[in-house]
Amino acid sequence: MTWRIGLLVLLFSVATLGVGLWIDYxxxxxxxxGVPSSEPYLEIPRGTSLRALSDRMAREGILDQPYYFIALAYLEGAQRRIKAGEYALRPSVTPRELLDAMTAGKGVQFAITLIEGRTFRQAxxxxxxxxxxxxxxxxxxxxxxxxxxxxxPGEHPEGRFFPDTYHFPRKAKGLDVLERALERMDQVLAEEWSDREPGLPFDTPYEALILASIIEKETAVQQERPAIGGVFVRRLERGMKLQTDPTVIYGMGERYDGNIRxxxxxxxxxxxxxxxxxxxxxPIALPGRAAIHAALHPAEGEAxxxxxxxxxSHxxxxTLAEHQQAVRRYILNKGG
Known part of the structure; x- marks a missing residue:
């Protein structure tokens, strides 16, 4: 009888301990x-194990029970899904919410947008x-x-950086944004060049980039870009000067005051x-993909x-006579 009582006491103690652990969990x-006052961010390097991460968070006062965090990760099936990155530690974030952010890769990200048609220096x-x-x-x-x-080294920077919105971590440098924009432009230009129309009057992707930058500056109407490209391509084919104001303005530099004389x-x-x-x-600006595509796929026609x-719009x-009539109507306001 005594051993039965002892077994019941043991089972009760184990059950009580289990209930206590569950309540504590x-x-x-x-x-x-916890949010360290000196650095309210947690950076997880690539290759960090769950155990090493939990121990580190305990040392830094972020967690009081690292083993509970490990248990949570296993119960959620997230033990191998934590992504490297930098995560914000807000006072209201619970361990489960922090783990969810880590597995989703929702780290601290800032954004910056480089706009089509801006110059390199403006970017x-x-x-x-x-x-x-x-x-x-x-x-x-x-x-x-x-x-x-x-x-x-030795390359001119104008037009080399793809205009887009870039996201980056908190410790990134401005040079990192430029590097990504440079690589992105290389990629986009190579893709568009490989699918170009045959017989264009230029021989290199860089020349296409130059023309694309002019198209970008000439119109913000996306549907017009192939038509603008067609005009310039036909002028190049016929040996005509491009006669485009944005290039004149670029050449004037800081002397440009809003007027071309x-x-x-x-x-x-x-x-x-x-x-x-x-x-x-x-190039004279940062062209987007649509302008690059227009330079390499100009619209057919006679304009x-x-x-x-x-x-x-334009x-x-x-013919020159038609153009002069349009100039009188829309620029000189002399009517048709």
């Missing part, structure tokens, strides 16, 4: 994690103005210094397409001229 799940100003990159001061570096840092159109800069034959030496209507003409 539930308390752990509902209690927000640098956007990066320098971002709260994460204010101390990088990329704008203070010369073009040559920046391209050397990116492993592309007759003297500016006659000034022999490398970018004045009213003076030079063919394409300018470099050799276009003029802005004033609403963002009128296309096949």
């Amino acid at each position: 539930q308390r752990f799940l509902e209690t927000p994690v 640098l100003a956007v990066i320098d103005a971002h709260e994460q990159f204010g101390g990088d001061a990329l704008s203070l570096l010369s073009d040559a210094e920046l391209m050397a840092k990116l492993g592309r 007759r003297a500016d159109l006659r000034e022999p800069t490398p970018y004045n397409t009213y003076v030079i034959q063919g394409l300018p030496p470099t 050799l001229y276009f003029v802005a209507r004033g609403d963002g 009128v296309f003409s096949s």
